[in-house]
Amino acid sequence: MSENELNTEQLILKAARKVFTHKGFDGTRMQDIADEAGINKALLHYYFRSKDKLFEAIFTDVIRTFFPQLVQVLTADADLFEKIRLFADKYISILAANPDIAGFVFHEISVNPHRLVGNIRGIGVNTDIIKKHLDHEIAAGRIKPIKMEHFIANLVSMCVFPFIAKPVLMGIMQMDNPAFEQFIEERKQLVPEIIINSIRL
Amino acid sequence: MSENELNTEQLILKAARKVFTHKGFDGTRMQDIADEAGINKALLHYYFRSKDKLFEAIFTDVIRTFFPQLVQVLTADADLFEKIRLFADKYISILAANPDIAGFVFHEISVNPHRLVGNIRGIGVNTDIIKKHLDHEIAAGRIKPIKMEHFIANLVSMCVFPFIAKPVLMGIMQMDNPAFEQFIEERKQLVPEIIINSIRL
């Protein structure tokens, strides 16, 4: 088998990821995935037994796309401002390369928390490290006081939301696809500036 | 009929809105709505003929929940900083009272733009007024230069995203419902501060 050919299982995963992330679990038909993969519906069940099991594989895979990288940045031993810049750059880059995953993850968690218990458990973000770092800087008088919850919410909001609202933004702002990409690229600089500016003394 | 009793049509609309906004079009069964309304499934078709038509009524209704109020704030003849404060307060208040509508609207627009063509047309946000106001302030040397697209994206992101990510935030930050409400209340002050701070000279 040549190097950039996919075996059937990989082909299914690729197709399933595309369809699930775009249409959501409830909006996806096994037939859609089979069509996308160019194979028969029965093969999906041969490899993954059920729609639920296939979805679980995809959801886990999607989480792995961004989660470890972001945790690594947040828990790294670096300057706070530098951490903010790294986080925004990393997060926005990942989402630019996977524009559907933001809406997908938050929608599925809101609508079907029960199906995702297995996947979400074991994530357990270690907010303690961030809180400690933040409180330390505040105590040292190097930044303005801010609650960790808001700090995280602000940073993540401005990185993620434009992708969730992509069609709406493109419509309202009269952007085409290249314009949206340009817009996103600009935010890699802008978002950390605003976040840093909001805590700088 | 007493004043705070609903007739059947209103009862259906109320139930449909609750179920649709929570589970999305694809995740909603007509039976779910009938159960929520405490009536029979056939009545839904008697009043609204099809799931699509019922959904359309709900979607239009949801848009009307927030859209006119926000447009009013944005196009009002007020000080820019005051406009920002009003917008954040209004938007966050509406979402706090309707926690599901943010995720609902953006998900449905992403997944089913075709079904919503009728609703989205005729919205046509007038970004010109905002752009003009912003550019005027910049030209007068009263605020830092910023593109309108980013200004809007920043403001809306920080207002809306916490609601879309609500279950995730509550999980990660170990918040219960009162804590989340408190968190949201704080953002009515915090968000405008950050946005204003980002453009203040």
Place this chain on the structure above:
DNA sequence: GTCTATAAACAGATAGAC
């Protein structure tokens, strides 16, 4: 206007040939 019963279409899953 509201219900029960049922039609018609669909979607997930399996059986079995190759």
Place this chain on the structure above:
DNA sequence: GTCTATCTGTTTATAGAC
């Protein structure tokens, strides 16, 4: 391992009694 054909349960929608 991959396909066609089919089973089974679900879901939208309608027919018809009251």
